[in-house]
């Protein structure tokens with residue numbers, strides 16, 4: 001049995017643990033401090049196909065990540081609280097922009113059959129499919145293969161489907177004479193999947209990790225007057241917050257992207273008000289009432305790199321220590337494939353060709 005330590009029980013570390021534990025010849029220890037975890041705060045959308053990002057590695061990762069979900073859902077027996085293919089509706093306020101987006105969607109579906117269907121929805125269709133938006137009802141595009149993921153449910157279910165030891169404690173790394181220890185224990189392989197908190201874990205290797213924290217806040221609302229159920233699509237209204245129906249009369253409004261808040265995990269009124277105001281634009285019938293319907297506020301810390309690209313690989317000079325990070329605001333989409341790629345590389349040195357820029361782009365202090 002080979003001993004593996006995974007540091008970080010977010011979406012990346014937990015998915016890697018799931019795939020490694022299927023191989024049966026590993027003894028896996030997952031260290032997770034849990035504080036500030038992005039994954040358990042996150043709920044959102046898996047629909048990378050309409051993104052205009054030009055980064056080819058990111059699109060490959062996100063597109064394959066979206067299709068991996070179906071297999072993962074089957075293999076780990078995920079329920080609809082964790083993963084559900086409900087479709088996504090994306091609006092554009094300008095007609096030319098809408099037509100351009102429709103063309104992009106039609107082009108992308110040729111190589112991404114998991115998009116399933118691409119349709120233009122007009123005011124009438126929106127009102128019939130999503131009655132709670134009938135007063136707003138701006139035309140947009142529906143992509144049938146888009147999915148809803150709840151990070152907390154996902155990692156709880158992945159952990160339950162894996163054979164591993166979980167230690168809810170802080171992991172420290174020491175490097176003495178090139179030997180790497182985690183909390184003074186030796187492991188054959190180590191995977192650092194520590195999200196926004198990874199910087200201090202990399203320092204013992206003599207590197208500075210180029211990574212910044214981004215605070216995300218999301219609100220949950222519930223009221224009999226919110227006419228939604230969990231089969232309705234996720235809505236990405238241009239310039240506004242995302243609307244994620246999660247149950248009868250239950251809606252999530254997501255999310256803030258705060259680059260100046262460091263690792264703060266407290267709710268802040270101006271940002272909550274921003275989410276509420278955005279939601280009131282799409283649901284004018286609830287004007288003045290949404291802030292009284294808030295049942296929960298979720299807050300987490302995302303990690304992003306200077307070029308907003310995720311990265312993965314082994315630490316230079318240490319071929320038994322892997323790191324993956326910088327998933328930013330699309331980490332629910334790219335997290336499982338990233339965890340799987342690292343698990344595959346640990347098991348069979350399959351590499352990361354085409355999925356990431358060189359890891360050295362994100363490390364400094366290299367001699």
Ligand SMILES: Cc1cc2nc3c(=O)[nH]c(=O)nc-3n(C[C@H](O)[C@H](O)[C@H](O)COP(=O)(O)OP(=O)(O)OC[C@H]3O[C@@H](n4cnc5c(N)ncnc54)[C@H](O)[C@@H]3O)c2cc1C
Pocket residue numbers: 007008009010011012013031032033034035036037038039040041042043044045046151169170171172193194195196197198201215216217218254255256298299300301302303325326327328329330331332333334335
């Ligand atoms: C509000 C919000 C909404 C989001 N919405 C979406 C969305 O709609 N679509 C999408 O694709 N993505 C979304 N994201 C982004 C996505 O959630 C993240 O990119 C992703 O979850 C990051 O996963 P991770 O495993 O890299 O890190 P994390 O989930 O942050 O996990 C890292 C874990 O490592 C632990 N850790 C760190 N250091 C140590 C240590 N020394 N010892 C032990 N444990 C340690 C931490 O406590 C944490 O639990 C959202 C994020 C937020 C916050």
